[in-house]
Amino acid sequence: MHYLFELSGEHPDLPRAEVLACIEAEGYPYKILEEDEGILIIDGALDLDRLKERLALSRYIDKWVFSASPAKLKKKAQELKIPNGTFCVRAKHIGTWQRDLNTIEIERMVGEILGEKNKVDLNDPDIEVRPILSGKCYVGIKCTKIERGGFEERRAQHRPFFSPISLHPRLARALVNLSRIRKNEQLLDPFCGTGGILIEGGLIGAKLIGSDIAQHMIDGCKTNLEHFGISAELFKSDIGDILKNTKEVDAIATDPPYGRATSTHKEEIKELYARAFEVFSKILKEDRYLAIVLPDKEFIKMGKEFFDLREVYPVRIHRSLTRNFCVFKK
Ligand SMILES: C[S@@+](CC[C@H](N)C(=O)[O-])C[C@H]1O[C@@H](n2cnc3c(N)ncnc32)[C@H](O)[C@@H]1O
Known part of the structure; x- marks a missing residue:
């Protein structure tokens, strides 16, 4: 399974180090697939409930669906298949993304494409699609929010x-x-x-x-x-x-x-x-x-x-x- 960790940005390296230390401590076999500012994508058999209990410096763990440069974003979104159910798209800007498309435009674009097959629900969706703009656009489906309060x-x-x-x-x-x-x-x-x-x-x-x-x-x-x-x-x-x-x-x-x-x-x-x-x-x-x-x-x-x-x-x-x-x- 491929997971996208949205790191907290409180420190340049410590949030990433914390994720990897927890995965190692718990003994899950894993491989790093991609990394960027605020982003860590892992291939592994992870127990998300346990990671949620442990982590302090991550914000979300998502199921990773794709990463795309601005030029390929639309095509990748068109190829994306999400499970049946209502959905919403919530985009976020955390890294060095400096292209024309901002979070609102990306939400609208991805929302329109997915809306051809699934129904939008902004209040209580079954599926939350999360494009994160860093060096590229990293898209995940929300699995877990780390409760940091x-x-x-x-x-x-x-x-x-x-x-x-x-x-x-x-x-x-x-x-x-x-x-x-x-x-x-x-x-x-x-x-x-x-x-x-x-x-x-x-x-x-x-x-x-x-x-x-x-x-x-x-x-x-x-x-x-x-x-x-x-x-x-x-x-x-x-x-x-x-x-x-x-x-x-x-x-x-x-x-x-x-x-x-x-x-x-x-x-x-x-x-x-x-x-x-x-x-x-x-x-x-x-x-x-x-x-x-x-x-x-x-x-x-x-x-x-x-x-x-x-x-x-x-x-x-x-x-x-x-x-x-x-x-x-x-
Ligand atoms: C930076 S504080 C630790 C703070 C701690 N992490 C906390 O959450 O409160 C360092 C502690 O070391 C203790 N200490 C100083 N010299 C010590 C020694 N020789 N042996 C054991 N403890 C010592 C002090 O009493 C102090 O409580």
Whole structure:
């Protein structure tokens, strides 16, 4: 089956990376058929309900029907056969499409062609045909809309225990997905703070282990997890001591202190990260992934002494703070 992912455009590479990480984590065999700005077309046996549950940085998953340059669009639309039932056409402009035809004209053209065989229903159609204008026109039939409102509702300020140190839930979910964790596997966040990453891991069915050096963070994290009906094994620990409390884990997703707003408890930040990487290399199972937010190249280099670096995405957290979302494999 061929699927068209409409990516969110919140970052140039991270939404694509998240889709591929989820597909790999779930073990679906797949092949990339086409890519463009905001577009990823995959041939694979995908479970869309599971992907919908996991993804944070995609907007829709459609059944891909064709891609066309402006010159071939009309002909391709004439060849298109859609299932019986009412339909509507909803076009969208997300990429570098700079041709004469705009979304309204494309909706009208495709609508008229399909309207020769099927009846239009703009309010409650059986079939939604979605031409997306990027470098070309990519046309899909809607399968699934990714519900993204929940991420906003889980923002740090809406949780019972608040601290500004927490990532936006969409970014926390993307980090969890990059760790390739699967349902019922053990996900560790050893700098868990208020629990932002653990919450996102819990919502996709991971078994959670969280630790932090600060007891008030562990208490607050517990309150936040309970607020969302999520359970976790939580304990207070310096990063160096977590092996005393827990065995090997299937994945690690974590956002260590930046040495600025968040406390390193007076430790030199490089020293803390060096200790952390050593512990991660011992506690992570073979062939599994560490997804970690790092300040800069120096820290990425440090990680490479213990792991195989697979992916790096610089992400703007806010106006004056950029961090690298990194994926390491053991
Ligand atoms: C950037 S915050 C983590 C934020 C977290 N992801 C959240 O959603 O709130 C880093 C956390 O590392 C903890 N920390 C600092 N030094 C530590 C150490 N040596 N061992 C374990 N945790 C430490 C801090 O208490 C802080 O909660």
